[in-house]
Amino acid sequence: MDIFGNLAIGFGEALSLTNLAFCLIGVLVGTLVGVLPGLGPLATVAMLLPITFTMAPVTALIMLAGIYYGAQYGGSTTAILVNLPGEASSVVTCLDGHQMARRGRAGAALAVAAVGSFVAGTFATVLIVAVAEPMTELALRFGPAEYFSLMLFGLIGAVVLASGSVVNALAMIVVGLLLGMVGIDVNSGAQRYTFGIPNLAEGISFVTIALGLFGIGEIIHNLERGTDRSLVTSRLGSLWPTRDEMRRSARPILRGTAIGSVLGVLPGGGAVLSAFAAYTVEKKIAADPSRFGQGAIEGVAGPEAANNAGAQTSFIPMLTLGIPSNALMALMIGALVMHGIQPGPQVLVSQPALFWGLIASMWIGNLMLLVINLPLIGMWVALLRVPYRLLYTAILVFSAIGVYSINNSVFDVFLTAGFGLLGYFFIKVGAEPAPLLLGFVLGPMMEENLRRAMRISGGDPMMLVERPISLGLLVASAVLLVLVLLPKLRRVRSEAFREA
Amino acid sequence: MIGKRQLLASAAGLLLAAAVAGTAAAQTFPAGPIKIIVPRAPGGGSDNITRMLAPALEKKLGTPIIIENRPDATAVLGAELVAKSKPDGYTLYLSDNSFYQNPAVLDSLPYDTVKDFTAVTMLAQGPVLLIVHPSVPAKTLGELIQLAKKSKLTFAHGGIGASTHLVGIMLNLKAGIEVTHVPFKSSGPALNALLGNHVTMQFGGINSSKPLVEQGKVRAIAVTGDRRDPSMPEVPTFQESGVTGADVMSVWGLHAPAGTPIAVRRTIRDAVEAVMRDPEMTAKLAERGYHVLANTPEEHQAQTAAIVTQWLEVGRKVNLKE
Numbered sequence: 001m002d003i004f005g006n007l008a009i010g011f012g013e014a015l016s017l018t019n020l021a022f023c024l025i026g027v028l029v030g031t032l033v034g035v036l037p038g039l040g041p042l043a044t045v046a047m048l049l050p051i052t053f054t055m056a057p058v059t060a061l062i063m064l065a066g067i068y069y070g071a072q073y074g075g076s077t078t079a080i081l082v083n084l085p086g087e088a089s090s091v092v093t094c095l096d097g098h099q100m101a102r103r104g105r106a107g108a109a110l111a112v113a114a115v116g117s118f119v120a121g122t123f124a125t126v127l128i129v130a131v132a133e134p135m136t137e138l139a140l141r142f143g144p145a146e147y148f149s150l151m152l153f154g155l156i157g158a159v160v161l162a163s164g165s166v167v168n169a170l171a172m173i174v175v176g177l178l179l180g181m182v183g184i185d186v187n188s189g190a191q192r193y194t195f196g197i198p199n200l201a202e203g204i205s206f207v208t209i210a211l212g213l214f215g216i217g218e219i220i221h222n223l224e225r226g227t228d229r230s231l232v233t234s235r236l237g238s239l240w241p242t243r244d245e246m247r248r249s250a251r252p253i254l255r256g257t258a259i260g261s262v263l264g265v266l267p268g269g270g271a272v273l274s275a276f277a278a279y280t281v282e283k284k285i286a287a288d289p290s291r292f293g294q295g296a297i298e299g300v301a302g303p304e305a306a307n308n309a310g311a312q313t314s315f316i317p318m319l320t321l322g323i324p325s326n327a328l329m330a331l332m333i334g335a336l337v338m339h340g341i342q343p344g345p346q347v348l349v350s351q352p353a354l355f356w357g358l359i360a361s362m363w364i365g366n367l368m369l370l371v372i373n374l375p376l377i378g379m380w381v382a383l384l385r386v387p388y389r390l391l392y393t394a395i396l397v398f399s400a401i402g403v404y405s406i407n408n409s410v411f412d413v414f415l416t417a418g419f420g421l422l423g424y425f426f427i428k429v430g431a432e433p434a435p436l437l438l439g440f441v442l443g444p445m446m447e448e449n450l451r452r453a454m455r456i457s458g459g460d461p462m463m464l465v466e467r468p469i470s471l472g473l474l475v476a477s478a479v480l481l482v483l484v485l486l487p488k489l490r491r492v493r494s495e496a497f498r499e500a
Numbered sequence: 501m502i503g504k505r506q507l508l509a510s511a512a513g514l515l516l517a518a519a520v521a522g523t524a525a526a527q528t529f530p531a532g533p534i535k536i537i538v539p540r541a542p543g544g545g546s547d548n549i550t551r552m553l554a555p556a557l558e559k560k561l562g563t564p565i566i567i568e569n570r571p572d573a574t575a576v577l578g579a580e581l582v583a584k585s586k587p588d589g590y591t592l593y594l595s596d597n598s599f600y601q602n603p604a605v606l607d608s609l610p611y612d613t614v615k616d617f618t619a620v621t622m623l624a625q626g627p628v629l630l631i632v633h634p635s636v637p638a639k640t641l642g643e644l645i646q647l648a649k650k651s652k653l654t655f656a657h658g659g660i661g662a663s664t665h666l667v668g669i670m671l672n673l674k675a676g677i678e679v680t681h682v683p684f685k686s687s688g689p690a691l692n693a694l695l696g697n698h699v700t701m702q703f704g705g706i707n708s709s710k711p712l713v714e715q716g717k718v719r720a721i722a723v724t725g726d727r728r729d730p731s732m733p734e735v736p737t738f739q740e741s742g743v744t745g746a747d748v749m750s751v752w753g754l755h756a757p758a759g760t761p762i763a764v765r766r767t768i769r770d771a772v773e774a775v776m777r778d779p780e781m782t783a784k785l786a787e788r789g790y791h792v793l794a795n796t797p798e799e800h801q802a803q804t805a806a807i808v809t810q811w812l813e814v815g816r817k818v819n820l821k822e
Contacts, residue, residue: 042542043542045542046542046543046547046551046569049542050555053555140692140695140696141696142696143693143698144682144693144695144698149773151766177792183573184572184574184660184676186659186660186683187683188660188682188684189573189605189660189661190521191661191684196575196599198577198580198610199577200575201572201573201574201577202571202572202573267732316694320709321692321695321712322708322711322712323688323691323692323695323708324543324688327541327543328543329543330542330543330544330688331542333543334543334547334548334551337707337784337787337788338550338784340554340784340787341706342710342711342787343711344710344711344712344715345713346714346715407569407570407571408568408569408570409570426609452682452683452684455654455680455681455682456654456680456682456698456699458652458680
């Protein structure tokens with residue numbers, strides 16, 4: 001395969017004036033919906049879909065893809081500035097990003113997030129070009145057994161996320177698992193914990209729970225402390241990362257890119273897991289893990305790189321197999337079909353300009369996002385100077401609109417308010433909501449896949465250890481568990497590192 | 501300050517305007533935007549067909565079409581909402597398989613599927629395709645059934661109560677075999693599991709499987725329906741392969757709240773038919789696995805009752821809930 005020839009075709013296509021313009025529109029719209037809490041790329045793409053029918057297929061796809069990864073950029077801005085995760089992957093960014101903002105390093109956090117995302121985007125683009133085919137094969141090897149073991153690994157990793165006690169984190173994971181059980185069980189079709197309320201049949205939406213626990217809970221807490229002032233008053237600090245911050249982010253960005261690129265290919269849980277996994281890795285290998293949760297720049301750089309890389313490699317199964325890895329990719333396929341192109345293995349051969357044009361546009365789009373976002377950092381940070389009484393009302397209004405727009409459901413708005421109270425309670429008792437969210441996301445997938453695996457094997461649990469990838473993940477989980485459960489060992493190890 | 505007379509005059513004016521608008525609406529429906537409630541998330545089969553038709557319908561009817569997604573797994577929420585709406589033709593329901601099967605699958609419904617709705621048209625039908633992993637030795641349905649009698653096989657489908665699940669149940673019933681079903685949230689991940697050889701076979705739509713069949717990554721065994729699908733003429737039907745009565749089609753219809761005037765329903769249906777019969781649109785829909793039907797409100801009314809009864813009968817023979 002002539003990679004350079006293909007890239008030449010791609011850039012030739014993506015650099016046309018029309019395609020550049022729509023790429024820009026896409027990333028701008030994406031950034032906007034990413035910044036607004038709750039309002040996600042899915043609803044936006046669905047609304048814009050009919051407009052794209054009049055465009056050339058490659059232009060339509062370039063714009064829609066721009067919205068998708070633009071939203072990843074925008075989402076981290078809100079996460080860092082006001083502690084509102086718009087989607088699963090930005091939950092992790094909240095942990096240290098918002099702490100940095102509180103310490104007056106919002107500018108640095110935003111800059112590192114933007115640069116990290118750009119580097120990750122560049123690598124992911126190269127990766128798609130070079131190894132799209134083998135990556136697809138890897139994704140196909142993941143059956144129910146492998147997914148179960150991967151989710152187990154993720155859940156054990158969730159304990160590492162918490163800065164407090166292990167017992168505390170475990171309790172939060174279990175609460176998350178229980179909340180994740182709400183709704184119709186995929187394996188039996190039975191309704192669980194819905195109390196006959198039809199609004200709960202589809203389960204609790206992630207945005208509802210994340211906005212409530214993180215955003216609203218914190219707003220109540222701030223108001224109680226009588227914060228009628230801006231979030232970060234004392235010092236905003238330099239907008240740019242210091243040399244030390246740059247140095248400390250470089251490796252996490254590279255590691256995050258690698259993790260995100262691989263996990264992003266897996267349908268469903270992949271993109272979510274990548275940010276969590278990157279954070280876990282950074283915290284595990286850090287010389288002083290106690291800095292995490294207090295505003296460690298590594299905790300922003302790694303996950304931000306990972307989620308952007310994951311967002312991009314999630315295009316691989318869609319482009320090479322025609323199989324959507326999430327609802328947004330399903331919409332993209334819908335858009336392609338409307339243009340008479342059936343996504344699948346033949347697209348690469350029959351539509352080289354479309355395939356390579358889209359990939360080249362992703363890199364161009366990432367560059368645009370960097371150029372747009374870096375100068376805007378000053379403006380975003382200035383937002384923190386807005387008096388809190390104005391800021392929090394705006395956040396509440398946008399959150400309510402965002403939550404409503406997902407399912408057009410008033411019920412969800414009330415549910416968010418309820419989770420807000422729960423979030424406030426968690427702050428009061430000193431429990432961290434991040435492990436809860438990971439339990440909420442991964443728990444149902446773990447259960448679903450375990451039961452699926454058992455159906456396939458006829459109830460034989462040996463299936464989980466007979467398959468090599470699954471076995472490898474289980475062994476890794478066991479190792480992680482030992483590391484978590486032996487805090488003494490961990491302390492000795494970190495001290496040894498510090499002296500070295 | 502506004503005088504009393506002025507107030508009265510404006511009130512009368514408002515009433516008059518409303519009355520005029522009322523008669524105008526009866527004569528020239530539609531006089532305002534039409535809302536179609538889709539009980540599924542964006543990107544699914546029911547959402548796709550609605551979004552494909554909406555722009556052309558807007559032009560044809562000269563009024564905006566608003567698509568409102570009210571997704572839930574059993575498609576009950578959206579239906580309940582429409583059942584409670586004003587029967588004026590401005591709120592419609594995109595009915596898919598769940599709508600017709602729910603009386604047989606669910607213990608209770610907050611509405612009566614036949615009495616609380618009135619039919620507009622059956623938009624389209626789509627066949628369900630049975631595919632296997634290439635490593636499976638069986639080349640025909642007969643061979644596959646023989647294989648299922650000798651060894652333990654599994655089939656993947658797109659969710660409890662979906663057409664892809666029910667075809668599998670019917671095949672087990674009619675062929676006297678016990679292939680274990682493995683549910684997925686939708687047909688996409690189910691297809692993934694087949695590609696990775698984690699299950700033996702899968703029931704799914706034609707549009708997503710066709711390119712993979714052509715590439716030899718999966719093998720097509722049989723298709724539901726009375727005749728072969730024109731986009732895959734080499735694949736035999738279930739009946740040709742010796743299994744009758746297992747045919748389940750994916751269906752998409754339009755329903756309005758009970759009491760919606762027949763004139764209004766005819767107007768909508770005629771516009772739908774004109775839009776769907778446009779050769780270019782028909783071809784695009786066929787490519788996506790939608791075979792245009794666009795029958796009359798009367799025909800679809802009878803059809804709705806028939807499908808509901810048919811599933812209630814099946815439900816008495818087999819447990820559709822598991």
